Amino acid sequence: MRDRDHDAPDQAQPDDDRGQSGAWWRSPDATGDERDATADERDATGDERRPRTDGGTDAGGGTDTDDGADGVTLDPWGSATVGDYENLFREFGIEDFRAVIDDVPAPHYLMRRRVIFGHRNYGPVARALANDEPAAALSGFMPTGDPHIGHKLVFDELIWHQKRGADTYGLIADLEAHAARGLSWDEIDEHARDYLLSLVALGFDPEAGELYRQSTNDRLQELAFELGGNARFSEFESIYGFDGETSVSHMQSVVTQMADILYPQLDEPKPTVIPVGPDQDPHVRLARDLAARMRYFKMTEAYASFAADAAELSLLDEAYAARETWADDPDRPRCTDAADWLADHDVDTELTGPRERVVEKLRNAGMEPLRPRVRLLDRNADPEAFDALIEAIDGEKRVFDAHVDTFELSRSEAADLAREVELDNGGYGFVAPSSLYHRFMTGLTGGKMSSSVPASHISLLDDPEDGYDKVKAATTGGRSTAEKQRELGGEPEECPVYELYAYLLSADDDEFAQRVYDECAGGERLCGGCKEQAAELMREFLEDHQEKREEAAKLLADLDIDLDVGASRRGVASDAD
Numbered sequence: 001m002r003d004r005d006h007d008a009p010d011q012a013q014p015d016d017d018r019g020q021s022g023a024w025w026r027s028p029d030a031t032g033d034e035r036d037a038t039a040d041e042r043d044a045t046g047d048e049r050r051p052r053t054d055g056g057t058d059a060g061g062g063t064d065t066d067d068g069a070d071g072v073t074l075d076p077w078g079s080a081t082v083g084d085y086e087n088l089f090r091e092f093g094i095e096d097f098r099a100v101i102d103d104v105p106a107p108h109y110l111m112r113r114r115v116i117f118g119h120r121n122y123g124p125v126a127r128a129l130a131n132d133e134p135a136a137a138l139s140g141f142m143p144t145g146d147p148h149i150g151h152k153l154v155f156d157e158l159i160w161h162q163k164r165g166a167d168t169y170g171l172i173a174d175l176e177a178h179a180a181r182g183l184s185w186d187e188i189d190e191h192a193r194d195y196l197l198s199l200v201a202l203g204f205d206p207e208a209g210e211l212y213r214q215s216t217n218d219r220l221q222e223l224a225f226e227l228g229g230n231a232r233f234s235e236f237e238s239i240y241g242f243d244g245e246t247s248v249s250h251m252q253s254v255v256t257q258m259a260d261i262l263y264p265q266l267d268e269p270k271p272t273v274i275p276v277g278p279d280q281d282p283h284v285r286l287a288r289d290l291a292a293r294m295r296y297f298k299m300t301e302a303y304a305s306f307a308a309d310a311a312e313l314s315l316l317d318e319a320y321a322a323r324e325t326w327a328d329d330p331d332r333p334r335c336t337d338a339a340d341w342l343a344d345h346d347v348d349t350e351l352t353g354p355r356e357r358v359v360e361k362l363r364n365a366g367m368e369p370l371r372p373r374v375r376l377l378d379r380n381a382d383p384e385a386f387d388a389l390i391e392a393i394d395g396e397k398r399v400f401d402a403h404v405d406t407f408e409l410s411r412s413e414a415a416d417l418a419r420e421v422e423l424d425n426g427g428y429g430f431v432a433p434s435s436l437y438h439r440f441m442t443g444l445t446g447g448k449m450s451s452s453v454p455a456s457h458i459s460l461l462d463d464p465e466d467g468y469d470k471v472k473a474a475t476t477g478g479r480s481t482a483e484k485q486r487e488l489g490g491e492p493e494e495c496p497v498y499e500l501y502a503y504l505l506s507a508d509d510d511e512f513a514q515r516v517y518d519e520c521a522g523g524e525r526l527c528g529g530c531k532e533q534a535a536e537l538m539r540e541f542l543e544d545h546q547e548k549r550e551e552a553a554k555l556l557a558d559l560d561i562d563l564d565v566g567a568s569r570r571g572v573a574s575d576a577d
């Protein structure tokens, strides 16, 4: 079935054989069918060795409660674990990142290694980057603790997009931290500063991009208020499980996040990516919905005066394409003749319902000519804006009460025109935001990486020696004895230390990450030496990062960002659920 909504996700399926990029995490001695990556991923029980970098499986006996067998709860304020990433594709319609990686210019190592595993409609962003067209990237951080190596994934994603020319935004979700987590403003100030310092130290250019905190951004709050006009409590109930006990501030933090996500488009609509963990997907879906709901005009296709859904349209496409065979005059095919043809035409079983409906619509339309057209429906426009749209359409058009049919514009011409008229008449013209999803890192002690369990993560502020010690003390995927390890090989795909190599310590060096994997799986690498090497690399990384944080402090001091709201705000911690 064809995709009819111009802002809808690319439905492309991943290539079976992606060759070089995307294949590196597979050991060369893999016995599975290299050509069917998706099937391999589903069957994690086969013999083949493959770094399954899905951190957060409950292998380590984590304390999570909402991680059922499938682990498919996506709760922005719950526990951030996912048991089965493939399920996210099936259950929530998150798309496989492999479907778009070929459009990405020089993909980041997190993309190549499938740490970034999923997306929603990333295609337009990738293409904009490749063609030097406007694009934006934004993500936000709740300042509830120290920034740690899990946050670094998102920092790196933002920086990568910024280096490729996207307008890039990093924000401190202080309203959310206060409303949903009950942090005091003084605590928030301190953590906010730490997130910003690390982001800048890792390479974010605060002059080219924008850093802000929610609570002091007036334009953001105005936008949040406008979006709130289109959001309903009933959807907060169904999306987030909010109920009569949820604080109003918590709800306000949700509309604020919706505004964050659309904020990069305030000056100009453009493809925008939100890199986040999959727990944020409910927010992304709501933001995509709201972006569409705010639009003045909705675009569809039609063949006659009646409306048709996507399945019906696909049948009309077929009938129209075959008109030479059934129309008395193929230049003026009639609806009634199309109905006769379709009624006799074989279709797949799932299309028999749509066929019945469309045949009836065609019969009702009778002698009306069947003619393809792009239809623009008035959804949110005031009468002047709708008149302006009608006026702006070139060529043949037909005007109805609440829609106008255009006969000479392509879909993309019509979409551009509708957006232009909307912008000229006071609308936002939002492009539905896209997203990228990364895997969660496994905690160093097994189970999930948690900000509240210091031994489970490495904070970007940890003393380098402590970082070293934490790696040395980490759980591994090694065997019980060195002999067994030599004989059977280790299990890098079960190993938090291997994850450190793949997600961070190898940086851009794929060959090094692959070597660690192969040596481990092949029994040539033993955990003692492997951890020593990782621990030293971690110490170096922290030393270097913390030096850069000091330099970043100077940059940050010059920025117009208030890191002392605690002095003026007297908050009440409200909804620490």
Ligand code: TRP
Pocket: 076, 138, 139, 140, 141, 142, 171, 173, 176, 256, 257, 260, 261, 274, 275, 276, 280
């Ligand atoms: N809710 C996010 C979190 O819990 C933080 C956040 C706020 C955010 N606004 C955002 C993330 C906009 C991405 C985009 O971490």
Ligand code: SF4
Pocket: 476, 477, 478, 490, 491, 492, 495, 496, 497, 498, 516, 520, 521, 525, 526, 527, 528, 530, 531
């Ligand atoms: Fe993990 Fe390294 Fe041991 Fe392999 S050798 S299980 S990668 S610590």
